Amino acid sequence: MVKEKFQLEFPIHASPSMLYQYFATPSGLGEWFADNVNSRGELFTFIWDGSEEQAKLLASKTDxxxxxxxVEDEDDNAYFEFKIQVDALTKDVSLIITDFAEEDEIDEAKMLWENQISELKHIIGA
Known part of the structure; x- marks a missing residue:
């Protein structure tokens, strides 16, 4: 089944350098995204309730x-991305999430992201 791309935008009151640490490092991701995260080079292992999933870091740009x-996703074009966007005028910071899901799972995927980002905001006090 073909997956569809979707994006979500979350305003976050944090500096880009601080925010970046929470989605580009195993320790940062382990605080809000999964129970535990390990990495070996470009391969990140995410652990939830004893089950593991691996993801390959495709690209990263500091801050x-x-x-x-x-890794187990059969759709080679699917990915998930965290992108920091700073408004040039107001300097407001937003986190843009890009992800892929099958058409009948998009609402559920969006809800999951909203819960995860809510947890992130709680942890960083944003």
Whole structure:
């Protein structure tokens, strides 16, 4: 089944350099995204309730973005990305999430992201 791309934008009151650490490092991701995260080079292992999933870091730019692909995902074009966007005028910081899901799972995927980002905001006090 073909996956569809979707994006979500979350305003976050944090500096880009601080925010970047929470989605580009195993320790940062382990605080809000998964129970535990380990990495060996470009391969990140995410652990939830004893089950593991691996994702490959496809691209990363300091204080800007990190892009991952789930290893077991058969859709080679699917990925999930965290991108920091700073408004040039107001300097407001937003986190843009890009992800892929099958058409009948998009609402569920969006809800999951909203819960995860809510947890991130709680942890960083944003």
């Amino acid at each position: 800007d973005r990190a892009k991952f692909h789930w």
